[in-house]
Amino acid sequence: MTSIIVGAAIIQEGRLLAACRADPPELAGWWELPGGKVEDGEEEADAIRRECREELDVDVAPLHRLGEWPIDADRRLRVWTARLRDGAPRAVTHREVRWLAAEELYSVAWLPADLPVIGVLDAQLRNGRRGP
Numbered sequence: 570m571t572s573i574i575v576g577a578a579i580i581q582e583g584r585l586l587a588a589c590r591a592d593p594p595e596l597a598g599w600w601e602l603p604g605g606k607v608e609d610g611e612e613e614a615d616a617i618r619r620e621c622r623e624e625l626d627v628d629v630a631p632l633h634r635l636g637e638w639p640i641d642a643d644r645r646l647r648v649w650t651a652r653l654r655d656g657a658p659r660a661v662t663h664r665e666v667r668w669l670a671a672e673e674l675y676s677v678a679w680l681p682a683d684l685p686v687i688g689v690l691d692a693q694l695r696n697g698r699r700g701p
């Protein structure tokens with residue numbers, strides 16, 4: 570059965586929150602969106618909130634689903650934009666978390682499945698910057 574992994578695109582002041590994995594060894598050092606597996610019977614938005622609480626010690630408000638991308642044959646990545654509601658993100662389960670401006674988005678090594686997502690977020694960050 571296909572598993573759904575949710576990822577949170579938390580954007581604040583034109584920057585995206587990126588997280589560097591600490592484990593497992595083969596993924597350590599690669600960057601991702603905070604998130605994880607949706608549990609049986611769990612709503613995706615609830616999974617986003619739960620994972621952000623566990624991984625970053627923050628409360629987020631999921632906004633909308635940006636899209637779905639394949640990770641591998643068995644898993645799909647569903648990315649939600651999210652707004653930070655309470656707390657300052659810290660690396661509870663990650664090696665490091667970092668806010669990246671549009672021009673810094675490719676300064677970290679994203680997991681391969683995330684690259685198309687980052688392309689979409691790049692465009693969003695740049696468009697969001699165009700004020701009235």
Ligand SMILES: Nc1nc2c([nH]c(=O)n2[C@H]2C[C@H](O)[C@@H](COP(=O)(O)OP(=O)(O)OP(=O)(O)O)O2)c(=O)[nH]1
Pocket residue numbers: 574575576596601602603604605606607640646680681682683
């Ligand atoms: N959280 C997250 N995982 C991603 C992204 N891109 C990507 O390929 N993945 C992969 C890495 C992992 O193999 C998998 C998520 O596993 P995880 O270990 O974060 O999930 P989890 O906390 O629910 O862990 P578990 O219960 O499966 O052990 O999805 C991403 O942007 N965010």
